[in-house]
Amino acid sequence: MPVQGDMMTPDAEALAKAAGGAARSAGQTPLEAGSPEMDLFTGLTRLGDNTLILGHRISEWCGHAPVLEEDIALSNMALDLIGQTQFWLGLAAEVEGRGRDADALAFRRDAWHFHNILLVERPNGDFGQTLMRQFLFDAWHAPMLKALEGSADARIAEIAAKAHREVAYHIERSADLVIRLGDGSEESHARMQAALDRLWPYSGEMMIADAVDLRLAHAGLIPDPASIRPAWDETVNHVLEEATLKRPEGNFAHQGGKQGRHSEHMGHLLAPMQWLQRAYPDAEW
Amino acid sequence: MRASVEQVWNWLGEVPDPEIPVISLTGLGVIRDVAYEGAELVVTVTPTYSGCPATSVINFDIEQKLREKGVEKLRLERQLSPPWTTDWISEEARAALKAYGIAPPIDGTAADGVIAGRIARMSGDNLKVACPRCNSTKTEKVSQFGSTPCKASYRCTDCLEPFDYFKCI
Numbered sequence: 001m002p003v004q005g006d007m008m009t010p011d012a013e014a015l016a017k018a019a020g021g022a023a024r025s026a027g028q029t030p031l032e033a034g035s036p037e038m039d040l041f042t043g044l045t046r047l048g049d050n051t052l053i054l055g056h057r058i059s060e061w062c063g064h065a066p067v068l069e070e071d072i073a074l075s076n077m078a079l080d081l082i083g084q085t086q087f088w089l090g091l092a093a094e095v096e097g098r099g100r101d102a103d104a105l106a107f108r109r110d111a112w113h114f115h116n117i118l119l120v121e122r123p124n125g126d127f128g129q130t131l132m133r134q135f136l137f138d139a140w141h142a143p144m145l146k147a148l149e150g151s152a153d154a155r156i157a158e159i160a161a162k163a164h165r166e167v168a169y170h171i172e173r174s175a176d177l178v179i180r181l182g183d184g185s186e187e188s189h190a191r192m193q194a195a196l197d198r199l200w201p202y203s204g205e206m207m208i209a210d211a212v213d214l215r216l217a218h219a220g221l222i223p224d225p226a227s228i229r230p231a232w233d234e235t236v237n238h239v240l241e242e243a244t245l246k247r248p249e250g251n252f253a254h255q256g257g258k259q260g261r262h263s264e265h266m267g268h269l270l271a272p273m274q275w276l277q278r279a280y281p282d283a284e285w
Numbered sequence: 286m287r288a289s290v291e292q293v294w295n296w297l298g299e300v301p302d303p304e305i306p307v308i309s310l311t312g313l314g315v316i317r318d319v320a321y322e323g324a325e326l327v328v329t330v331t332p333t334y335s336g337c338p339a340t341s342v343i344n345f346d347i348e349q350k351l352r353e354k355g356v357e358k359l360r361l362e363r364q365l366s367p368p369w370t371t372d373w374i375s376e377e378a379r380a381a382l383k384a385y386g387i388a389p390p391i392d393g394t395a396a397d398g399v400i401a402g403r404i405a406r407m408s409g410d411n412l413k414v415a416c417p418r419c420n421s422t423k424t425e426k427v428s429q430f431g432s433t434p435c436k437a438s439y440r441c442t443d444c445l446e447p448f449d450y451f452k453c454i
Contacts, residue, residue, distance in 0.1 A: 069438060073430035080434055083336025087365075142398035158366035162335060165368060165454050166434070168396035173429040175400045238401045 028098050036219070041096050042115060042212050043222045044156075045105065046258055048088030049116035050206075052106055053266075054137060055081030056273050057124060066127055073173065074130075080166040087159040107277035111266040118257040119202040121266050125195070128181060128188070132195035135178045135239065136203045138171035143231035144206075144223070152220035175239045182243025193245050204253025207232065288356065293319045293326065300350050303342040304433060307385045310343060314373025317364050325358040326351070331369045334434045334454075370395075371435075371453050382451060383417045388439065390453040414450045416441035426450075 031038040059078040065071035089102035100108075119137060124130045145167055148160035181188040207229045209217070217224035240247050256262065276283060288296075297319070298311040310316055318329035328347055332340045344361050351359055371390035374382075379389035394412050413422045421443035429452075431438040436449040 069428035072432065072438075073428050076430040076434040079336035079338070080334060081336070083332075083334060087335060139400075146398060154366075158368070162332075162365050162368040164398060165370075165395065166334060168398035169429055169452065169454075171398055171400060172396045176429070235400050 030098070031096060036215075037095055037097075039212050039215050039219075040153075040221060041092050043216045044088050044092035044095060046115040046117075047222075048085045048092060048102075048105070049114045050120050050137070050141075051081040051088065052085040053114070053116045053269065054120040054134075055079075055085060056269060057120065057122075058130065058134065060124055061130065070127070077134075077170055077173075080163075080170070084159070084163045084166070087163070091155055091159065103277070107274045108281075111262050111270055112260040114262065114266065114270075115258050115260060117202070117205045118254050118263055119199065119205065121257065121263060121269055122199065122202060123265055125198075126191060128191035129195040129198065131174060131177050131181065132192060132199055134170070135174040136199060136236070137206070138167065138174045139235040139239075140203075140206045140228055140232050142167045142171045143228050143235075144225070147223040147228065151222065156221060171235070175235070178239055178245075179243045182240070182245045189244065192243065196240070196245055197248055200248040201252050201254050204251055205255050205257060208253060208255065210258065287321070287324070287326075288354065290319050290321070293328070293351070293356075296350055296354050297328070297347065300346050303339045303346065305382070305385065305387065307381045308374075308378040310347065312375045312378030312381070314375070315343065315369060316347075322360075325360055326356050327360050327362055329362045329364045331364045333369050337434065369454075371451065374451075386417050386448055387436065388414050388417050388448060388450040390451045392453060394453045396454075414439055416444060416446055417448055418446040419444040 031041060055078045058074045058081075061071060061074045062078070063071065065074055085106065086102045089105045093100045093102060093105055119133060122129070122133055142164065145160045145164035149157050149164065151157045151160065178192065182192040183189070184192075207225050209224050209226050213222070213225055216222040217227075237247065294311065294316075297316050298309045300310045302308050302310060302313050313333070315331050315333060316328065317331050318327070320327050320329075328351070330344060330347065347361060348359065372392055374390065382389045391412060391414065414424050414426075415422050416424055416439075419441060421441055423442045424439050425442060427438040427440055427447070429437050431449045435452060435454070437452050438447065439450045440447045
């Protein structure tokens, strides 16, 4: 029988290599901040980290959802999102050109190197919060992918075209359920409104551009996130009205995730997601 | 002597889909091209859904089949564009799906990501999924996602059969 390493005393050299990133250990210089390659790498990790972290979050429901159909639906959507992650992070690694791949980016970066928005790392909470988080994200994700189909980079356009078809079903499902539960029993209505009020301040970040976003938009690679707001507003207003839910006032937005400044939840999410690849780098089965 | 391109297509038509073994990879429409580059056979494959776990099994099965048939120089290429669509599922495969208990996709009903009006557009006669067991169109959707991402869960209100509907994408 092959001898398994003791997970309590992992290979220190391998861990150090993982922590330093493949690039540095290979004597390669990291990409220069502000360079077109670094901008594109950052933009692609923003897309791929959103799908990775949300995909991981909803996979946490596997085996725990209130009914079997919802359990299966969430796991299937997690599969779509993780599959899309492989494309986005695979392309990010290719653009970086430092010998990393999608797995290295997913499993060997620390929290401050992730660029997902704060919304997707929010804990699952009750089922209402999980669905509302999904809906607020899907309402942005679908039009963002549609716009990305027009990217000047054909590699981005083809991933977006594929992902959009899948996400079109995600938004259909999450909108359906927000309506059904919002316009449901007194209890389900109260929970959906509470979820909306709680998550609302986390929804703005995906539509606020920083300098990197603006340079990418100028280059025609990834659209200005602010340009997605009209489509997002239209879907959100329509669905909230059908769901008899009240859109919260104000547009205050917690920010930082896109720049690597995460909430305390991120480390707790990454620990179970990454431990195996950290303890046994390059493990396969 | 190397196998003809037509022969290779026929062999691939004998490889079953790992999830739904009553249809073949060619019937599913995931084989986009078969061609020789010099002495090397290149099979171009497109994934169905981004995260479909069957994708890697499909590649493995293609390679295994063609090696069995004596193909030595072989390369599999992944093609994302144009993205796979259920429109590419053959008529023969649709009949096999129905006989297997899975309602085949209804072309032209793919979700478009636009929510306003979608429910009205896709209800009534616009999306009538027939029960694969009794052919009744008195069916209702249980969940947008069934046993795999490509299917939705339905039930027939006439014969009460629960069944999968292969979603149009």
